[in-house]
Amino acid sequence: MELYSGCINKLIEELASLPGIGEKSAQRLAFYIINMPGDRVARLAKILTEARENVRYCTECFTLTDREKCPVCENPHRDHKIIMVVENSRDLAAYEKTGKYDGVYHVLHGCISPMLGIGPGDIRLKELMVRLESDVAEVIIATNSSLEGETTAMYISKLIKPTGIKVTRIASGVPVGGDLENIDEVTLLRALEGRVEL
Amino acid sequence: MELYSGCINKLIEELASLPGIGEKSAQRLAFYIINMPGDRVARLAKILTEARENVRYCTECFTLTDREKCPVCENPHRDHKIIMVVENSRDLAAYEKTGKYDGVYHVLHGCISPMLGIGPGDIRLKELMVRLESDVAEVIIATNSSLEGETTAMYISKLIKPTGIKVTRIASGVPVGGDLENIDEVTLLRALEGRVEL
Numbered sequence: 078m079e080l081y082s083g084c085i086n087k088l089i090e091e092l093a094s095l096p097g098i099g100e101k102s103a104q105r106l107a108f109y110i111i112n113m114p115g116d117r118v119a120r121l122a123k124i125l126t127e128a129r130e131n132v133r134y135c136t137e138c139f140t141l142t143d144r145e146k147c148p149v150c151e152n153p154h155r156d157h158k159i160i161m162v163v164e165n166s167r168d169l170a171a172y173e174k175t176g177k178y179d180g181v182y183h184v185l186h187g188c189i190s191p192m193l194g195i196g197p198g199d200i201r202l203k204e205l206m207v208r209l210e211s212d213v214a215e216v217i218i219a220t221n222s223s224l225e226g227e228t229t230a231m232y233i234s235k236l237i238k239p240t241g242i243k244v245t246r247i248a249s250g251v252p253v254g255g256d257l258e259n260i261d262e263v264t265l266l267r268a269l270e271g272r273v274e275l
Numbered sequence: 276m277e278l279y280s281g282c283i284n285k286l287i288e289e290l291a292s293l294p295g296i297g298e299k300s301a302q303r304l305a306f307y308i309i310n311m312p313g314d315r316v317a318r319l320a321k322i323l324t325e326a327r328e329n330v331r332y333c334t335e336c337f338t339l340t341d342r343e344k345c346p347v348c349e350n351p352h353r354d355h356k357i358i359m360v361v362e363n364s365r366d367l368a369a370y371e372k373t374g375k376y377d378g379v380y381h382v383l384h385g386c387i388s389p390m391l392g393i394g395p396g397d398i399r400l401k402e403l404m405v406r407l408e409s410d411v412a413e414v415i416i417a418t419n420s421s422l423e424g425e426t427t428a429m430y431i432s433k434l435i436k437p438t439g440i441k442v443t444r445i446a447s448g449v450p451v452g453g454d455l456e457n458i459d460e461v462t463l464l465r466a467l468e469g470r471v472e473l
């Protein structure tokens with residue numbers, strides 16, 4: 078039994094290995110791609126490669142970007158004295174979508190999780206502490222309200238407290254156990270407004 | 276507000292334009308791809324392009340393949356006198372997965388749909404009639420049991436009847452393992468009409 082020919086099978090396999098794409102979706106996608114105009118496929122392939130090759134970490138906040146500094150860190154109209162700490166670039170994007178936050182960010186790329194063996198040294202915490210040596214007025218901790226996110230928030234607040242810098246946590250208003258990227262903008266804003274000092 | 280940098284935005288947009296991939300999935304996929312090893316991304320891009328460039332129609336049954344003839348048509352152990360007519364290559368794959376059918380196929384690439392303005396001339400029907408000029412014992416019509424699939428089946432059977440070749444239609448009825456209470460009335464009635472003596 079040979080379902081499809083070599084290169085179709087390979088394409089289906091490759092697509093099915095991506096997260097959230099099952100065998101059926103991979104099949105549907107593969108046939109869609111095969112029927113796409115050749116130049117669109119070429120463009121898709123080029124964009125994939127370019128994104129992978131050009132993306133690096135912002136030297137300031139460590140979000141993923143294709144320049145040395147990300148657009149937020151490069152923007153002189155943002156308040157560089159307020160740093161919001163998030164777990165990943167998607168969470169940063171979620172807050173950017175609200176359009177109301179005008180501070181800058183710090184992307185941890187993960188959170189402390191003893192269960193998964195991820196300690197404070199495995200996320201971008203040292204880099205945050207280095208940033209706090211310059212003039213910073215407030216650190217807003219916006220890790221997820223999961224167990225790991227809360228643990229990380231507590232850990233960071235304890236770490237920062239001795240420096241005298243104000244540390245706040247976005248309010249619960251964000252449903253417990255919720256992933257920031259899936260939460261509507263109104264809830265995100267309310268959580269920002271209701272932030273409390275830790 | 277600039278959510279991500281240029282090439283990440285472009286990648287998300289491109290992924291979101293594929294069928295069944297929404298904005299959230301596109302975002303998740305894009306970040307997954309950016310974090311994949313560079314050589315895996317290069318391979319994905321290459322496979323995409325190759326599949327698009329090399330795939331063509333089997334000269335015999337018109338399924339999508341990367342050779343002149345598909346593996347089924349090239350197989351001398353298959354019964355080339357029995358032709359199963361299907362709407363597309365995915366339906367062919369579905370029957371191949373059963374591992375029990377040993378005839379060959381004919382892929383129509385669509386079905387007759389007056390609603391969508393698709394007539395008999397828009398699917399690979401002429402090509403089927405040409406194949407019937409050689410030695411064929413039976414044509415099994417396995418179009419979907421939708422309105423369009425049934426219309427197409429009726430049309431094909433009328434077309435073939437004068438040639439004296441046996442024409443059959445796959446049975447429609449209650450799917451194996453299906454719960455009667457969850458099955459639509461049309462299917463239930465059809466299962467009743469098509470009942471066989473035990």
